[in-house]
Amino acid sequence: MIADQDSPRILARSEHRVSRRDIDANALKVLERLDRAGFKGYLVGGSVRDLMLGRRPKDFDVATDASPNQARKLFRNSRIIGRRFRLVHVYFEGDIVELATFRRDPDPDEQASAPGELLITSDNVFGTPRQDAFRRDFTANALFYDIGEHTVIDFVGGVADLEAGVIRTIGDPEVRFREDPVRMMRACEMAGRLDFTIDGESQLAVRRLAGEIHKASPARITEEILQLLRCGAAAPAMQWMHDLGLLPLVLPEADLVLSASGYGAPELERLIPAIDALVGKGREPSEASLLAALLLPSVLLRRRQVEAESGQPIQRRRLRELTEQVLTPFFARHTVAKVKAESVSLALDTFHRLGERRWDINERIRLARRTSFVDALGLFEMMVEATGEGHAEFQAWERVSREVTPRRPPPQRRRRARGGRRRPRRRSPKV
Numbered sequence: 001m002i003a004d005q006d007s008p009r010i011l012a013r014s015e016h017r018v019s020r021r022d023i024d025a026n027a028l029k030v031l032e033r034l035d036r037a038g039f040k041g042y043l044v045g046g047s048v049r050d051l052m053l054g055r056r057p058k059d060f061d062v063a064t065d066a067s068p069n070q071a072r073k074l075f076r077n078s079r080i081i082g083r084r085f086r087l088v089h090v091y092f093e094g095d096i097v098e099l100a101t102f103r104r105d106p107d108p109d110e111q112a113s114a115p116g117e118l119l120i121t122s123d124n125v126f127g128t129p130r131q132d133a134f135r136r137d138f139t140a141n142a143l144f145y146d147i148g149e150h151t152v153i154d155f156v157g158g159v160a161d162l163e164a165g166v167i168r169t170i171g172d173p174e175v176r177f178r179e180d181p182v183r184m185m186r187a188c189e190m191a192g193r194l195d196f197t198i199d200g201e202s203q204l205a206v207r208r209l210a211g212e213i214h215k216a217s218p219a220r221i222t223e224e225i226l227q228l229l230r231c232g233a234a235a236p237a238m239q240w241m242h243d244l245g246l247l248p249l250v251l252p253e254a255d256l257v258l259s260a261s262g263y264g265a266p267e268l269e270r271l272i273p274a275i276d277a278l279v280g281k282g283r284e285p286s287e288a289s290l291l292a293a294l295l296l297p298s299v300l301l302r303r304r305q306v307e308a309e310s311g312q313p314i315q316r317r318r319l320r321e322l323t324e325q326v327l328t329p330f331f332a333r334h335t336v337a338k339v340k341a342e343s344v345s346l347a348l349d350t351f352h353r354l355g356e357r358r359w360d361i362n363e364r365i366r367l368a369r370r371t372s373f374v375d376a377l378g379l380f381e382m383m384v385e386a387t388g389e390g391h392a393e394f395q396a397w398e399r400v401s402r403e404v405t406p407r408r409p410p411p412q413r414r415r416r417a418r419g420g421r422r423r424p425r426r427r428s429p430k431v
Helices: 025-036 046-052 068-074 129-134 158-164 173-179 182-194 200-215 218-230 234-243 252-258 266-280 287-310 316-334 338-354 361-368 373-387 391-403
Strands: 009-011 041-044 061-064 078-081 087-092 095-101 143-146 151-154
Touching (some): 025 068, 025 087, 025 095, 046 143, 046 158, 068 087, 068 095, 173 200, 182 218, 182 234, 218 234, 266 287, 316 338, 338 361, 361 391
Antiparallel strands (some): 041 143, 143 151
């Protein structure tokens, strides 16, 4: 049951396991500067959740009563980002602390969505800490930590749900998922990563509203897919998405992976767990490798079908055609940038070359200098992890990769429009 009261539950230092020692030093700097300037600031969201569970957070986010413009003036090493949801990124050496102003639920009349729709298109209405807690997605993500008082602040019953191992929406799950359909994917990702269950009402809401996911922008869905693949628990997260009817709509290619045994390719079912295993070892694959891994099973199944029908190995040209038949609808559905789409296509093409035939050292070096080689080698490593085969060949390619720096394409020069005026050369001032 979600708490709905003005006075939050406050856990004293002795009642929780969050410690300043475990908080990122740059996040502490942001919180302390906000305090010195007279603003309220809390550590929020997934970082508090993970610290409460004894996990190491990836990111440390801060919520404050300072407006984005006030925060921007306070931190010279920052800039405001976003339109639908304005945030301040505070930049440190190799690190970013995300700073958000306390929000409240926006007025439906202020949204650009169609009449009767709940989809939030603008989320820049500021509020109080309590209002901010209730507009967040899940109870486990709505906890605040006060570094001055060393207390955890809980307006929504998040502590109880953490103890019970439950992912629960704040408020009516149908409303929350219609406001932002990507939350359905996040529920599955959190359940998989934390080894939690999703409460019954939220499960029913996902089953009923799975089709709403198409209202989310393709760019956000692609970003969520990549985040899911990097979380180290993509396999259980995708299983949740499959069970709730979401995966066939978002990633039919991954849905195929989960049922590859039915197509005579049980080893492909181990591809997603293989990604999780590599992430767990600290070997996080590139974006191109991850997307290529999602699409590879579809390509391999088509290849096997063609080779079974012809009785001979597939020609390289035909293999490229099969690959494009899989890639084209995926890229269209997710509006993948042309450069990224080309990287995925080249990674798959080079991956097939790695296992094509015996190579002498000079041929290996030439292939290893391709810009797509690193992505292809990452994909090769996933397949070795999944199948348990090809270790010696992978090690041979890895030895070459350590000795060769892949060539990078030269920067493209911007062309002048035909008939356009040439820009005058900038002259150095006389001294």
